[in-house]
Structures are given as structure tokens and as C-alpha cells.
Amino acid sequence: MPAMVEITNAEKTYKGGFQALKGVNLEIREGEILALLGPNGAGKTTLISTICGITMPTGGTIRVGGHDVVTEFRKARALIGLVPQELTLEPFETVWSAVRFSRGLFGAAPDEAYLDDLLKRLSLFDKKHSQLQELSGGMKRRVLIAKALSHDPKVLFLDEPTAGVDVELRRDMWEIVSALKETGVTIILTTHYIEEAEAMADRIGVISDGQLLLVEETASLMARLGKKEMRISLAEPLTEVPASVSDYELTLEEDGALLIYTYDTRAERTGIARLVAALAEAGVVISDVETRQSSLEDIFVGLVRKNDKEDAA
Ligand SMILES: Nc1ncnc2c1ncn2[C@@H]1O[C@H](COP(=O)(O)OP(=O)(O)OP(=O)(O)O)[C@@H](O)[C@H]1O
Numbered sequence: 622m623p624a625m626v627e628i629t630n631a632e633k634t635y636k637g638g639f640q641a642l643k644g645v646n647l648e649i650r651e652g653e654i655l656a657l658l659g660p661n662g663a664g665k666t667t668l669i670s671t672i673c674g675i676t677m678p679t680g681g682t683i684r685v686g687g688h689d690v691v692t693e694f695r696k697a698r699a700l701i702g703l704v705p706q707e708l709t710l711e712p713f714e715t716v717w718s719a720v721r722f723s724r725g726l727f728g729a730a731p732d733e734a735y736l737d738d739l740l741k742r743l744s745l746f747d748k749k750h751s752q753l754q755e756l757s758g759g760m761k762r763r764v765l766i767a768k769a770l771s772h773d774p775k776v777l778f779l780d781e782p783t784a785g786v787d788v789e790l791r792r793d794m795w796e797i798v799s800a801l802k803e804t805g806v807t808i809i810l811t812t813h814y815i816e817e818a819e820a821m822a823d824r825i826g827v828i829s830d831g832q833l834l835l836v837e838e839t840a841s842l843m844a845r846l847g848k849k850e851m852r853i854s855l856a857e858p859l860t861e862v863p864a865s866v867s868d869y870e871l872t873l874e875e876d877g878a879l880l881i882y883t884y885d886t887r888a889e890r891t892g893i894a895r896l897v898a899a900l901a902e903a904g905v906v907i908s909d910v911e912t913r914q915s916s917l918e919d920i921f922v923g924l925v926r927k928n929d930k931e932d933a934a
């Protein structure tokens with residue numbers, strides 16, 4: 622299947638000289654949900670804005686549905702729905718006029734049946750004639766999604782759909798997004814929360830300092846995050862890992878005084894009890910034990926270091 626969004630060497634340098642995107646390469650498949658994860662100022666909104674044609678890339682090419690977002694802006698933009706990071710709605714407008722107007726903006730012919738169905742899918746149908754100021758925060762977010770989908774786009778961008786939203790509403794949003802996926806819409810969302818990316822996305826892209834550090838299937842990334850280390854301090858240093866425990870994932874550090882066991886917290890058994898017993902059996906005396914979980918931050922740091930080294934090379 623061809624890529625729905627193809628980003629090749631995308632760069633963005635803002636007026637004033639700040640480079641917010643430093644050569645991003647990414648392909649997003651039709652029908653997938655991709656989460657862009659990264660800290661404040663990483664370039665998530667900038668990347669979305671360049672794909673949506675809100676800001677011009679200063680280098681590279683971006684295609685949506687095969688259309689170049691600069692030279693074939695209208696064709697590309699017609700395929701895109703965007704829910705921006707900043708919430709903007711007219712207080713006195715009704716839900717209905719808001720979605721109808723958004724559809725009109727894209728030059729799509731009026732289609733009340735499509736819009737009614739959309740409002741039903743987003744549980745907004747009974748609010749069709751309510752003014753936006755009468756709606757709760759969660760409903761307002763749904764209206765923004767309805768507006769973004771009003772012209773039946775093929776790709777939906779959600780820029781931090783759950784920022785400042787309570788847990789219940791967040792789960793609600795996750796359900797809405799997975800229901801949209803069922804309709805075949807390709808979805809790109811940004812978030813600061815790893816658990817959110819895990820709950821919703823097929824793949825996760827990590828972006829930091831204008832660079833895409835990795836893109837990986839959610840399951841395999843989460844498996845890496847599930848790795849935990851048990852750091853076993855030894856009373857007497859060892860010269861090598863005892864043969865009786867050689868089938869464990871063990872490394873010796875600090876001149877043999879520290880034995881590190883890496884295990885998967887998601888595995889049914891961690892093997893810790895058997896390892897400790899086997900070490901005792903082999904006559905190894907343990908003086909202290911500490912465990913550490915590799916966090917997304919560790920992965921970030923590891924990746925950034927690797928990047929720096931490659932840059933220097
Ligand atoms: N219009 C602009 N002019 C100059 N610099 C900008 C502009 N917009 C964004 N930037 C800078 O580009 C960098 C990336 O900003 P961007 O909004 O893309 O980050 P983000 O990953 O979306 O962050 P957040 O998680 O806070 O939303 C930041 O350093 C920001 O200050």
C-alpha cells in the first residue's frame with residue numbers, strides 16, 4: 622500500500638533563523654495511527670503545520686495522498702483534517718453551523734446526512750443546535766474533531782488532543798480515535814504521554830530538538846521500555862559470570878563487583894528468585910541489590926548520545 626504521508630528531508634527554519642525541523646524523514650501508511658511523542662519545543666506542531674500547509678517547509682518535500690503540499694496545496698489540503706493545539710471556537714455559534722461552515726471552507730458540497738452521521742459518531746447529535754458556549758470542555762473538543770472531519774478527509778491530525786483533559790475524558794478520546802481508525806482514516810497525533818501513545822498508536826515516533834529520533838511499532842518500543850535491570854553488588858568481585866547462571870542475561874561491571882541482570886517486567890516470570898538461589902549455590906555473596914527501569918528518558922538520552930557521536934564522526 623502506498624504511503625498516505627511521505628516526508629522527505631523536511632526542514633523548517635523560522636524567520637529569525639531558528640531551525641525547528643532538521644531533516645525529518647517519515648512515511649505514514651494509510652489507515653494507521655501514528656503518535657508523535659516529544660518534549661515541549663521538540664517540533665511536533667511545526668511538523669504538523671508544515672504537512673498541513675500552515676507553514677512552508679524551508680527544505681525537503683512533503684506529500685499527502687501523493688500530492689505535494691506546496692505545489693499542489695489545494696489537493697493535499699482537501700485530504701487533511703486538523704485539530705489544532707490551541708482551541709478556538711466562536712461562543713455563540715451552534716454546533717451545526719460550525720461544522721457546516723468548516724465543510725464549506727473546503728469547497729465540499731453541502732451534505733447534511735454526512736454531517737448528521739458525523740455528529741452521531743461523536744455523540745454530539747443531541748447538541749446539534751446548542752451554542753458552543755453551552756458545551757462542556759469535552760464536548761467542545763469533539764466539536765473541533767467534527768469540524769476537522771466535516772469535509773471527509775483521509776488524514777486527521779490531532780495536536781495534543783488530551784492536553785489538560787481529565788482521565789475520563791482522555792479515555793473517551795482514545796475510544797473516539799480508535800473508532801475513527803475503523804472508518805479507515807489515517808491519524809497522526811501528538812502527545813507528551815507515553816501511556817497515551819501506547820493506548821492509541823500503531824507506531825510511535827519520538828521527536829526531539831527538530832529531529833525524529835526513532836519510529837517504531839508500539840509493541841516493540843513498549844517491550845524495550847519494559848526492560849528492567851537488577852544491579853547486584855557482590856561482597857567479593859568475580860572474574861567471570863559463574864557457569865551455573867550463564868543462561869541468564871548477565872553482565873559484570875565495576876571490575877567484577879557489580880552483576881547486572883536485565884529482565885523483562887512483562888514476562889510471566891522474572892527469574893529473580895531462581896537467579897538469587899543459583900548465585901547462593903555458586904557461593905556468590907550478595908551485599909546489596911537495586912533495581913532500575915529503563916524509562917523513555919533513558920531511550921531518549923541513549924538516542925541523543927548516539928546522534929551526537931554520529932554527528933561528530
Ligand atoms: N512561528 C515561530 N517562529 C519562530 N520560532 C517558532 C515558531 N513556532 C515555533 N517556534 C519554535 O520552534 C520550536 C518547536 O516548536 P513547536 O511548537 O513545533 O514544538 P512542539 O513540539 O509542538 O512543543 P509543545 O509540546 O510545547 O507543543 C520551538 O523552539 C519554538 O519556540
Ligand SMILES: [Mg+2]
Pocket residue numbers: 665666667706780
Ligand atoms: Mg505543539
